Amino acid sequence: QVQLVQSGAEVKKPGASVMLSCTTSGYTFIDFYVHWVRQAPGQGPEWLGVINPKTGSISYSPKFRDRVTMTRDTSTSTLYMELSSLRPDDMAVYYCARDLWDNGGYYPRLWGQGTLVIVSS
Amino acid sequence: EVVLTQSPPTLSLFPGGRATLSCRASQTVDTYIAWYQQKPGQAPRLLIYDASNRAIGIPARFSGSGSGTDFTLTINYLEPEDSAVYYCQQRRWGPLTFGGGTKVEIK
Numbered sequence: 690q691v692q693l694v695q696s697g698a699e700v701k702k703p704g705a706s707v708m709l710s711c712t713t714s715g716y717t718f719i720d721f722y723v724h725w726v727r728q729a730p731g732q733g734p735e736w737l738g739v740i741n742p743k744t745g746s747i748s749y750s751p752k753f754r755d756r757v758t759m760t761r762d763t764s765t766s767t768l769y770m771e772l773s774s775l776r777p778d779d780m781a782v783y784y785c786a787r788d789l790w791d792n793g794g795y796y797p798r799l800w801g802q803g804t805l806v807i808v809s810s
Numbered sequence: 811e812v813v814l815t816q817s818p819p820t821l822s823l824f825p826g827g828r829a830t831l832s833c834r835a836s837q838t839v840d841t842y843i844a845w846y847q848q849k850p851g852q853a854p855r856l857l858i859y860d861a862s863n864r865a866i867g868i869p870a871r872f873s874g875s876g877s878g879t880d881f882t883l884t885i886n887y888l889e890p891e892d893s894a895v896y897y898c899q900q901r902r903w904g905p906l907t908f909g910g911g912t913k914v915e916i917k
Contacts, residue, residue: 750905795901800853
């Protein structure tokens with residue numbers, strides 16, 4: 690079955706960077722866009738951006754464009770998301786999520802289990 | 811960016827009842843709205859896309875309607891397992907945005 694398995698929890702100091710991974714299986718990796726979405730405690734989800742694994746093209750949310758980098762490794766069917774210049778308000782659960790359709794429908798459909806990122810001095 | 815405002819913040823209903831959740835967009839999003847269900851400690855689960863289409867495996871008790879700026883998620887014959895927070899999301903205009911959520915409690 691389709692799975693997105695994310696890396697484990699991270700604890701970082703303010704100003705540091707964090708890189709998260711999302712390893713996919715059960716489908717053709719290059720066929721579906723993958724989104725990164727975060728959710729702070731008690732808040733609604735917040736979209737960081739989306740990557741097309743086939744071409745590597747990316748659309749970032751303007752809010753994060755200067756701090757986020759999304760990449761993919763087609764040989765291992767893995768996506769990566771790096772967030773730099775971390776602040777305490779970046780503390781959240783970060784999710785990767787595969788799109789609903791294979792042409793970039795922009796509805797996150799199948800979600801990873803999430804990675805908790807704690808930012809604390 | 812498009813702001814999605816959900817109401818009410820909380821609904822408390824009895825099993826077997828009907829829940830009506832609202833999502834209002836700050837500008838027209840045509841029918842490019844999805845609804846998600848999220849239970850504590852879990853990732854969101856896609857229920858409805860393009861305003862009224864149920865995702866695979868979603869019971870017919872869940873239905874969506876609306877277009878333009880006003881959207882509704884209706885849950886009929888409420889079951890205890892429907893206790894969750896429900897979010898709307900738009901894809902019409904970048905960046906993707908989500909609403910603040912409606913918490914549904916089953917008494």
